[in-house]
Amino acid sequence: MIQRKTIATGLMAFMFIAGQTSCEKVIFDEEETATERTENVTNETGGKTDNDKGKYNVVLRVSNFNMVPITRDVVDLTTYCTRLNFVVYKDGEKIAGKSQMKEEDENFGEVKMKLDVNTTYKLMVLAHSSKGGNPVVSDPENIQFTNALGYTDTFCYYGDLEVKSGETVQEVTLTRASSQLCFTITDEIPAEVTHMYFYYTGGSGVLNAVTGFGGNVNSRQEKNVNVVGYSAPLPIHIFTFLRENEGSLNLKAEALDANKNVVHSREFENVPMKRNAVTIFEGAFFSHDQSFTIKGETEWSDTIRLDF
DSSP states (O other), X not given: OOOHHHHHHHTGGGXXXXXXXXXXXXXXXXXXXXXXXXXXXXTOSSSOOGGGTTEEEEEEEEEEEEEETTTTEEEOGGGTOSEEEEEEEETTEEEEEXXXXXXXXXXXXXXXXXXXXXXXXXXXXXXXXXTTOOOBOSSTTOEEOOTTTOOOOOEEEEEEEEEOSSOEEEEEEEEEOOEEEEEEEOSOOOTTOOEEEEEEESSBSEEETTTTEEOSXXXXXXXXXXXXXXXXXXXXXXXXXXXXXEEEEEEXXXXXXXXXXXXXXEEEEEEEEETTOEEEEEEOSSSSOOOEEOOOOTTSSOEEEOOO
């Protein structure tokens, strides 16, 4: 078993240069509220109307998720997300947008918009499962998630949208943009522990949809998990956006009681991560035998195996 201090030494290729970190503010995109979602779906059947001269129906449809770019494996849309954002940009400015929720939208994965004919736009489609709402999407290079929204497995498409006469149908395949740390506790969880709290740096809570990488923001991301009633092994899924194909996270994990007192705490430095890959960090968290391993997960494009 590899001790915590030796992990960083044996994995220098995954080390990153840590910058000054900052907490992210809670920001909601007012254009993506439920009210907007209802208003935006009106007048979406048929062709042009008197109020839409020069505009034609555009049908945007998510066809598949690209889970593993190397093999081009694809999976069903509704298996991996509960929210979709369709955003159209012109000259870097958002001009139209619609959001969907899996449990509310019968046609989840397909929307219609009216856009100017003979015009080329940029289309961004985002799939995620943030429980707090939708991220800010006004700037395609600065898609802002926050700790309050929650970080989840995230897929993205960004490309040209050419609108011609008549109805334009564009199907897109989304590619995973996130990286996952699966932090798995294998020893018994003390009875007084009610929550596991994590904060971590090295990744980003901001996505650059144009590049598919994390934005140039030094984020301190957080995750708080209720563990009452759960027993080991307990996997906890932690997501981030890397700024490059490879990086690492500095992670602090705290076990809290019902009064938010710290029962047990540990810190881990330079935990290796890869873009579109899962690092399964597994081991005894509470016992004296504090060793962790990393195991594979074939659903993602790559895996990293470690002890702590």
